[in-house]
Amino acid sequence: MRLFLALGEELHFGRAAARLHISQPTLSRQIQDLERRLGVPLFSRDSRSVTLTDAGRALVDEARATVEAMDRLRVSAGQWARTLSAHVVVGTVGAEAAMPYTHAILEHLRTVHPALTVEIRTLSFAEHLVRLLSGDIDVAFLRPPVPAGVELLELATEPRIACLAADDPLTRRPTLSLADLGERVFVDVPPEVPRVWWDFWAVDPRPDGRRVRYGPVVSDMEGLLHTVASGQGICFLPAAARELFPRPGVRYVDVMDLSPTVSALGWPTGHRDRPAVRAVREAATAAMSAARWKQRPPL
Structure with a gap:
């Protein structure tokens, strides 16, 4: 489905293959195999051009929906896999991984849940909210504001x-x-x-x-x-x-x-009671009760 969509957008086997990081013959074979399995031609080809057939144009939306559904399935499966394996994925953006509140919260998390493995992912500011909302990461240390669908626990303020x-x-x-x-x-x-x-x-x-x-x-x-x-x-x-x-x-x-700017821990609204998210939220609340970083400015 992904190969079909890419070729449908590029309408050029060479460009589509390069975009997909595969060889042109491999792309051609995969498209032919897909057409055999579906029982309809998806593309018209000649020596100078590639165009979608009527059937191909009609199936583009269905193919896109299939790919998006599989992406959602992958994310959901990953979330459950992390729950079953006592694994949490924590995203950080900018310098948040170096901040004292981040260290305090993660230290408390490891103390209270020694069997929980913590994976830290450094995210660009172009992707951190997208990755959080998709569920690809469980929680994130970030800087508000945030779009609808993200809940926050404020941690500190600085100029x-x-x-x-x-x-x-x-x-x-x-x-x-x-x-x-x-x-x-x-x-x-x-x-x-x-x-x-x-x-x-x-x-x-x-x-x-x-x-x-x-x-x-x-x-x-x-x-x-x-x-x-x-x-x-x-x-x-x-x-x-x-x-x-x-x-x-x-x-x-x-x-x-x-x-000023506020530092916060964020998580998807619908995921707040998932075990991994709840563990980090509770660790943050407990660490904040000491609030050692609030007695001095951030680094």
Whole structure:
């Protein structure tokens, strides 16, 4: 079904094979086998072109639904496998894996559930909410806001700061305002990122009602920092970035009217009582009762 959909989109055996990372003869054999099994031709081929037959066009939606259903089945099976094997998958984005509350919660989790294996996955900010909502990970240490369908336990708060190219004249000032940055281009994120999340980080719209001008699209922290260092855009980051992401060509500056950011543990709303999720939630609640990280600023 995946091969059929890819060829139906590309309408070219060479391009479809390259996209699927298989050889062209292998793709051709698989499509022929699928046509034999279904009993209808899916493509018309000649020396110059590939086109979908009427039957092929009629079956595209069914094939896509089949692939999506299998993806959901795989995710659900993975969730149950983790439950049965006492395994939990914890996602982290940005520098969350290095933060004191993350260490405290995971330490408490391992103490209370020594038989539970904990898998840490570092996620790009382009994928972390998608992976969480799909159930591919059980819980995530992240930064709100989040879209509908995700529940949160807030852990800590810290300021946000501006991240600018080192040669930007504004870096000579000790403190900036959002108005000072109003004309600067802001880095953007891929369309799969919920816009509510990036609108918060870009402060879009600004307090005076102006909309943000966006520039290059980035998917992860290193790409973001490289884009800023090359002068193609600016961004706002948690204050911990000063220590955790020092990079040549980048400077961090305080912004006096920039609202703070919250750190949180998140999980899909419908999964809150699954054993793996409940174990991490309870560990977080217990670790927060000590709240040792709240007596001092984050790193």
